[in-house]
Amino acid sequence: MSGLGGLNRSPNGVVIGLVQSQLPVVDSPAQLKAQTERIVEMVAKARRSNPSLDLVVFPEYSLHGLSMNTDPSIMCRLDGPEVTALREACRVHRIWGCFSIMELNPDGNPYNSGIVVDDHGEMQLYYRKLHPWVPVEPWEPGDLGISVCDGPNGSKLALIICHDGMFPEMAREAAYKGAEIMIRTAGYTAPIRHAWHITNQANAFCNLMYTASVCMCGTDGTFDSMGEGMFVSFDGQPLVTGSNRPDEIVTAELRPDLVREARRGWAVENNPYQFGHRGYVAVKGGAGDCRYTYMHDLVAGTSTWT
Numbered sequence: 001m002s003g004l005g006g007l008n009r010s011p012n013g014v015v016i017g018l019v020q021s022q023l024p025v026v027d028s029p030a031q032l033k034a035q036t037e038r039i040v041e042m043v044a045k046a047r048r049s050n051p052s053l054d055l056v057v058f059p060e061y062s063l064h065g066l067s068m069n070t071d072p073s074i075m076c077r078l079d080g081p082e083v084t085a086l087r088e089a090c091r092v093h094r095i096w097g098c099f100s101i102m103e104l105n106p107d108g109n110p111y112n113s114g115i116v117v118d119d120h121g122e123m124q125l126y127y128r129k130l131h132p133w134v135p136v137e138p139w140e141p142g143d144l145g146i147s148v149c150d151g152p153n154g155s156k157l158a159l160i161i162c163h164d165g166m167f168p169e170m171a172r173e174a175a176y177k178g179a180e181i182m183i184r185t186a187g188y189t190a191p192i193r194h195a196w197h198i199t200n201q202a203n204a205f206c207n208l209m210y211t212a213s214v215c216m217c218g219t220d221g222t223f224d225s226m227g228e229g230m231f232v233s234f235d236g237q238p239l240v241t242g243s244n245r246p247d248e249i250v251t252a253e254l255r256p257d258l259v260r261e262a263r264r265g266w267a268v269e270n271n272p273y274q275f276g277h278r279g280y281v282a283v284k285g286g287a288g289d290c291r292y293t294y295m296h297d298l299v300a301g302t303s304t305w306t
Contacts, residue, residue: 005251005252005253006050006252009052012153014054014181015053016053016055017053017057018057018251019056019057019214019247019248020214020227020242022217022247023218026065027069029074032063032082036082043093044089050249054151055096055151056098057185057212058097059100059187060161060186065220066216070102075110076104078103078115078126086115087117088121090118096117096118097117099117101114103128105140111128111139112161113127115127125157125159126147128140129163154256156178156179156180157183158181158183159182159185160174162184165184171203172272175208175272180209180234182207185214187215193226196215200213202236204234204235204236208235210254211232212230212231214230214250215227217247218246227248229242229248231250234259276288
C-alpha cells in the first residue's frame with residue numbers, strides 16, 4: 001500500500017472505494033426515488049474522484065435507512081426501477097458496484113439483499129443476508145447461501161451483510177468457495193465498534209483473505225451510524241480505516257495475486273489449508289477427518305443450540 005488509496009495502481013491491483021453513506025430517512029416511494037438518485041450520483045462522484053477505481057461499495061441500508069419499514073411500496077425488485085438505475089450507473093461510468101436493497105418477498109417478510117454489478121451493468125452476484133440481526137431486523141433469513149463471483153482484474157469476490165460477519169463460518173465458506181476479497185456491508189452503530197474491528201481482522205487472518213467492510217454513517221435523527229470503512233490484509237493487518245465522516249469514500253488497492261500466492265505457498269499461517277489437512281508434518285497429506293461435533297450435529301439436525 002502506498003497510502004494513497006490506489007492512485008499508484010499496480011498491474012495486479014484491485015482498487016476499491018467504500019462509501020460511508022449518510023444515513024437517510026426513507027419511508028415513502030418519493031424518498032426511495034430520491035435516495036436512489038443520491039446513490040447514482042455517488043457512483044458518478046466515485047468515478048470522477050478516482051479514475052483508477054475498479055469497484056465502489058455502498059453499505060447495508062444505504063437505500064432504505066434504518067427504519068426497518070417493510071411497507072411493500074418501498075421494497076425493491078431485481079427488475080424494478082431502483083436496481084435498474086444502479087445497474088445503469090455502473091454501465092455509464094464503467095465501474096463495478098456493490099449495492100444494498102430490501103427485496104420484496106411475495107411469500108413472506110422482505111429479504112435483506114445485496115448485489116454486485118459489473119462495469120457493463122450486468123449483475124454478477126446476488127446474495128440474501130443469512131443472519132438477520134435478532135431481535136431487531138424483520139427480514140426473512142436468506143436462502144441462497146454464499147455466492148462468489150469473478151470480480152475486476154481477475155479477482156474473486158464474496159459478499160456478506162453486517163451481522164453475518166460475526167459468524168466465522170460465513171468467512172470460512174466464502175474462502176472455501178474461492179473468495180480472495182470478502183465484502184461486508186453494514187448499518188452498524190457505535191456500540192458495535194469493537195466487535196466490528198476484531199471480526200473484520202479475524203475473518204481476514206483465519207482465511208487468508210482480504211476483507212473490505214463499510215457501515216452507514218451520520219445520523220437520521222434517531223440512529224447514529226459509525227462509518228469506519230476498513231480494509232484488512234489477508235494476514236490480519238488493517239490497511240486503511242475510515243473516519244466517521246458521512247459520504248467519505250475510503251479507498252485501497254488490494255492484491256488478489258498475493259492471496260493466491262500465500263494460499264499456495266504459506267505453511268505456518270495457511271489456516272484454510274491446515275483446517276482440512278491437520279498435522280501434515282506427521283500425517284501424509286494431513287488428517288482430513290471432521291472432528292467438530294457441531295458440524296455433524298447441524299447436518300443431522302440434532303444441534304444442542306436451542
